[in-house]
Structures are given as structure tokens and as C-alpha cells.
Amino acid sequence: MMDTGYDLNHFAFQRILESGRLIATHDFINGDDDVSDYGDFQQEHGTAVFSIIGGFDEGNLIGASYNANFILGKTEIVDDEIQGEEDNWVAAIEWMEALGVDVISSSLGYIDWYDTSQLDGNTAVITVVADIAASFGVVVVNAAGNERNSSWGRIIPPADGDSVIAVGGVTSTGQLYSQSSPGPTSDGRIKPDIMAQALGVWGAYYSSDGYRTFSGTSLSTPIIAGGLALILEAHPDWSLDKLYNSLRLTASNADVPDNDMGWGIARMFDMFAVDGYFIVVEPTGIVNQKDTVEIAVALFDSLSSPGGNHDIRVTLLAGTAELIGMPVPDGPDTLTQSVYFPFPGIQKLEFYDRVSQLSKVIEILVYGAMDIEFAAVPNPARDSVVFLFELPHQTETEISVFTPSGEKIVLLKVPSEQTTRGKNRKSWNAKNNSGGKIASGIYIGYLKTAFGCQTTKFAFVK
Template sequence: MAINILSVLFTFLFTLLISYPSGNTSSYLVYLTDKNTTEVTDALAKQQLSKKTIEKRIRKDIPFNTYDLPVSNDYVLELKQRNSVVKQKSKWLNAVLIESNNIESIEEIKTLPFVKSIQKLSKAKVKHQPSGHFKNSIIDHNSFNKLSHLKTQNEYGMAYNQIEMVNGVALHNKGQKGEEMTIAVFDAGFVSVGNLSLFDEMFAEGRYLGAYDFVIDSTKLSAAHTHGTQVLSIMVGNNPGEYIGTAPNANYWLFRTEDVFAEYLAEEFFWAMAAEYADSVGVDIINSSLGYTTFDDPTENHTYNDMDGNTTPITIAADIAASKGILVVNSAGNSGNSSWFYIGAPADGDSVLAIGGADSTGTYTSFSSKGPSFDGDIKPNVSAQAEGTWIANPWANGIGKGNGTSFSGPIIAGMAACLWQAHPTKTNIDVMRAIEKSCHQYDNPDEFLGFGIPDFVLADAILSGINVQDFNKDEIVNLYPNPTPNNFTISYYSSTDQFVEVELIDVSGRLVQQKSLVLDARSLTEISFATPQANGIYIVNISSTKSNLSKRIILN
């Protein structure tokens, strides 16, 4: 399949570092004090933004500010004049990545009045095994099968459990599958994306919007690793009867920011560049199955104290992205059984939705990194299936199982797109809080699952203003339409795991219809009735071991 790269028809003022040079040349990250201007004009701020981004900012009342202003060209020129080659510029971090082999020039740069600080960066050390976040991701190669061998009677195939766990099937059944939403995937490479049938519909319908490799400066879709392919499949995969992802109808940008065979601080800078780009092209959601704690060069290591939401470059960039209206979804990490068992950056961001891991029953899985953040925020925020998650097999036209919060993250990111599409006036933080509030242990969060496993139908109700009065009590939240000529639906909130009986009774006390259901704790269930009955007043009665609730409905 041919892959067409969408041309970006506006100025985007940065160049990309191709590789770390050998010899005596070193790389430095130069942080600047200001943007060399005292006035933020809309015209200047909009120079690097697409029409879509500008319209979104105006529609959601997101102000243009100094983060939208480019790095000062005058400052960049001053750096170039001091034996430095400028490789990248970040407007959000207000920083410039330079190369130089002249120590005296670097010392002189440190004294410039517009230089806030300067940090020497290590060179990438190529390894033969994955580093960092990926080293604990496990793929069960024995589970891989061709899709034609995995047909099931269920439309969702092998993906059913991981979506149903968060009540995603019911949300899809309401017609919410990510239409008009745009997701950017930040990862390590996307091997065979153009060749797998899981992705055919995305390409055929023009919902693949483009790619950028921030590690090697290329607009080609990166084939550096398979991990991004697997992550993407969880969201956009679409072979009904075999496999359906969490957001099969969304639009996608695919960005490589991670060098999987090395771990160095510059990767956080690549991530920041990708986030700026994502903002500039109007992305709604970032899915990042990445995290950073320690590096190949120990002098670059973070500490747990740095996981405070305000310190690491990648977390600063993530929170800025959130301030621009982007929902940032980031995996918590796979270090739960390691000496560093905490979340990594940028999952520590206070505006980042960090995703932990559970097994196929919703129980915490021990490899999932733990919270809280150093400053005490609940982390992870929420969790989804990370053990035995079904993903694409990039080596054949099939699927298999994988373990890692890399795979729970896109479950939530995709469902968040489906949720948000129905509530376009809501902010990213509104969506984030609704997802949190819908979780099964919202009232008693912990360091393992955070607020717990979300219920996206309940989150949808929360954003719709259908308010559950008390999350500890059962409730008939809505009964509609009422009056009705025939069919009606009950929105029923179940506070606990329980068996319920739903009865339709006429005014004489005669049982007209009955349904029996098993409901999950903290779930909102839509119960539909078709009623070819005589006109009149009827009673809907829902009983369980915990409650007995009734409401009147009129058939006319």
C-alpha cells in the first residue's frame, strides 16, 4: 500500500538533529531567558499554527501566549556566531539544541545575558537490546496467529475483553467510534503499518494524516521498531469479527520520538518537538507509550524527586500541551517490580492522564509502575488491561498478546476520543476528570490502579450532565423518552457488583415484561424495552439485594 504524506502548508520553525556527531563535537541544550519581545500579538503567535489549531483555540477560548511565539532569531544568530551549529529550537521550552567543538565558545555562551542555563548532552550509545521504557515490555510470540484463524462470533474478536472492561462496547454502540477526532501516536517506530489489514480502513478513508521521525529528521513513516504498530492497532485496528480497536474511526498522526536502542535525555527534547508539532496541526489527543527515569549516562538520570510534575523537560512540555487543549495520555511504566518502581516522566504531570496496568479481570498487575508522584498526586490516574492485551503482529497479518502499560494507554486514549467526540465543547480537563470520576474505586484511589478502571458510559453521562446523586447508592438516572408511543430506555447506575431484576408492571399490578441482568460496580447501564402494550401508565421497578427503585412511564 502506498503511503501519502500530508504536506504541512505553513511555517514550522525548527530543524531536526539527525545524529549525535562523533569526535570532539558535543551537543548542548541552551535554555533562554525570554522570547526577546514584550508583546504577544495574535498574528505573531499564529505564525506556526494551522487553521484547524487556530479555530480550536478560538472555539475553546484558549489564549495565545508566549509559548506560541517562536524562539528569538536574534538570539539564535548570536549562538551561531559563537562557533555553534543550531540543530533544534523549541518554542515551548524556549531552548536551542546546538553542537560545538569549541569549549571557549561554550563558556562564552554561558555568559550571554539571554542565556538562562546550558546543559551538555550525552551521545547516544547504540545497543542491541531495547533500553528504558521498552526493556520490560513483553510480547508473547507464541500467541501470534493469522487473523483468518481467529474469527469469533463476537464482532470485536480477541479485543472484546480489553474494551468491554472499560464499558467501551456500549459507547461504540451509541455511535461513538472516534469520528472527527485526531490522535497523535508518539512511539519508537511503525513497522508494517502500511501492509497489515488491520489498518486498511484507516488508509482507505484518508484518516492517516502523516508522519514525522524526530530522531532522524524525516517525514517518512518510521520503520525503526514494531512497538508503535502494536500500540496503534489497539486504537485503529478494524477487522469486524476478528479485531476492533478502541477508536477505529479516528484520524491519526504517527510520530517517532524514541530511540529504542539507546536511552538519552535528548529523547525528551524530541518528545517536546513532537508535542509542538501535534499542537500546530490540531491534534486532540496524544498517546505516548513512553517514559523516562534513568539513562545510559548516569549524569542525566532523573530521581524520584524529579517526578513532581514540574521538573523534567518532557513533563514540562506535556503540561504545556495540556494547556493548549490537548488530552495527553501517557503510560505509567513497567517498573513495578524494579528498584525504581515509580511512574516515569511525563506520567508525573498534573495535567497528564497516566495509565496503569491491570490483568484481564481488572486486577492490578505487578509490573505496572506505581504512584504517587513526588508531589503527592494520584498516579497512575486510571488503569486498563496491560497483561495479555491483544495487539497487531507486525511480522504477519495477525494478532497476538502483549504485556505492558504501553498497551493499556492506547485503550484509554482511543476510548477518550470516542467520549470526547460526543462532547466537543468540553475541555481536555473536563474529559480527563470525567474519566477519573467514572472509575470503580474513585472514592478510594491507591498507588496501584489510581482511581481504578473507568466506565466510559458513565463518563459519557457525567459529561452529558446526567448526574448520579450518590456514587455509593443505586439510582435510576434517567428514563426516556417519557411519555413514549412504544420503546424506551432506562439509564441505571449500579453502585456495586450485583444481580438485578427489571420489571415493567401495569397499574393493576400485572407483570408485563421482565429482564435479569448482572451489573458491575460503579457502572451506568442502558436498559432498553420494546413495549407493544396498551396505552396507559406503567411502573418500571428495578430490584436488587441492595435496593428497590421504581419510576412511572406513560405509553401513549
């Protein structure tokens, strides 16, 4: 992280120093490695911000990612606002990237030599460099700023970067912090991206080795940065796109993001468990033309427990199926998608989870009314009759025999497991439902299947 300076003698940082997890420091203002050489107000902001992400003083303060390794840059002059500070920030991020940093927490930004028309993600030097760092795989987290009520009235660079996570602020009750900078960017993108507590945040105070509350998006930023460090530790294979999308889509305002709250308050535990999975319960029976089928989706989190955070969308990839609305909850851990099949043929559906970025494609064969081969042999028959029929798929089948006047003589049922795709046969001993032999004469065979019906005429001679 880069900031004003740090009181490294504060007890909150003792654990980091004793365990050798302060990897590197550099003062870009004075050109040396001492980032705590002022025992005055210059240390206040950096000390507080650093403690919120990395401090550990059990009973007083536990930082968001207190067991991480840290790199500290001193870039900001408290009593001045000059372009040299932006240059320091740029030099610091280049230095940190070269050292292999994973996450950068920056509670700084510059507006004095820019105007809001330049918040397009491609103009401010600090923004361009932040996006470049992100292109190298660095997670750049920056404060949205506290300019809501100022003449500037917008987020501050580099929070306008499309690859920068801009952090706004809320109160302890989840209400918008009154000074948190809003979006949008000048090219119309929603900002901020995410929210965390900014009013009354507990942190280390440089002058007394004690603690007090601080306010501003400078304090919400390390909360998010520390949380993302933990997420990356749990999911080291995640790309930046996966990380950013998961952060947004699990937040409290994900369904209706806006330029005040962005995607809402971060839900880090939900994000941790977001890399779950889902199972599409494919239809097991025959699907016929004009059927409406409910397809169930079972949801699981990354710990294989039912539930998790998902945003399932269904798309027709091939065929004529019609999706009826969106997937709807059917219990706490299941969704149901209704699908209507107006025509026969192969239907291909994709189930995609926008949160875990997993997809499942299923194929459903829909059968329509069709001509089915059906015959009785020999014809004329003596003693017994063999019914021959052909099926496109296993299915329960019924064969009825009628007299020409419509009297049903017998009903023969063939269970699905006794049929096969292709040619089938069913023998009949020419006895009626009462067990008596049928009389000589003309009879009509009627075949009923899930794929359609067919008749055949045959003669029986005693």
C-alpha cells in the same frame, strides 16, 4: 501518537490509509516523513500500540477508535536510551499541537537522567511540555510505566504531570498487573489516574502481518486514549477538567483511589452516559419548625433514561437546616436526603452532582409558631358570626367553637384551596353540629392552622 515506528503495510491499518485518515507523519529521528522505514524490531512496539487504538481487521482486531484521524510521530530509538529521544518527544508534541490534535497517546517515558524526587510534575522536561500541551486543550494520555519491581519503583515522566492522564495496568480479570508502576508523585498526588488491561492485550505484530498478545502499560494506554477520543466525539463541548473528572469519578475505584489502582478501571460507557441530569423533588406541603423532611432526587442519564452515574452532594447555603447524613439510595433511580429544620426562616440548599458538574439550588420556607390574628365579628353577634383570620400562606384551617365549660358546639373546616395568603374570612350561621341555633351567651372560637393556633372570645345574642 509518538512511538518507535510503524508497519503501515500491516492489514490492520489499510482502512485508515484507504480513507485518507492518516493526516500526517514525521520521523524525528531521521528528519523525514517516513515512520516505517525499518522493517525490523524498531517497528514492533509502535505497530502494536497503534493497532490497539486504530487498527481494523474484522475478525482479528478492532481498535478502540478505529474511525478517528491519526497523526504519527516516530521519536523512540529501540536500541538506545538517550536524552535526544526526550527532545524528539517534545518536538513531536509541539508539532502535533500545531496540527490541531485532540488526543495524544504516548506509551513512552524517561527515567535515566532523573530521580524519583523529581516526580513533582514540574521538573522533567517531558512532563512540563506535556502539561503545556494540556493547557492548550490537548488530552495527553501516557503510560504509567512498568517499573513496580525495579529500583525506580514509581511512575515514569511524563505520567507525573497534573494534567497528564497516567494509565496503569490490570489483568483480564481486573487484578493489578504485576509490573504496573505505582504512585505517588514526589509531591504526594495520587497516581496513576486510571487503569486498563495491560496483560495479554491483542495487537498487530509487525513481522508477519499477523497478531499476538503483548503486555505492559504501553498497551493499556491506547485503550484509554481511544476511549477518550470517542467520549470527546460524543461530548465535544466538554472541558479537560470535565473529561478528567468524569473519567475518574466513573471508574471502579472512585470512592477510594490509591497509588496502585488510581481511580480504578475505566468505565467508558458509564462515562459516555455521565452527562445526565437530576431533578430535585421539592417539598410540596408546608414545612414547619422542627420538621424532618425527606427530599427526593430523581436521576437520569444522558439518554434521559432513569439512572446514570451520579455523585450527588448537598450543601446548606443559607439558613439553619441540618443535613442528616449523605443522600441515600431509595430505589435504583432515586436518592433521598433527610433534612431537619430546627428553626423557621428561608433555607437554601444546593444539590451538586460531582460527575456531571450540574447543580440545583432550592429554597424552602420553614414556618414556626407565630401569632395569628383571629377575631369574631360583629361582637356581640346576631343571627351569624364572621371569623376573620390572617395567614402567611395557604393552608388547611379548622375553626372550633366552645362554650366556657369546654363543650364543642361546632367544627368548621376550611380547605387549603379556599384560603389565601393574607386576610381570610369564614362565615358561620350560628348553628351547632345538630343544626339547632345556639343559645345566647359567651363563646370561645379556636383557630387551628399549620402555622399555629389562636383563640378569640365573642358574645352571641338572639
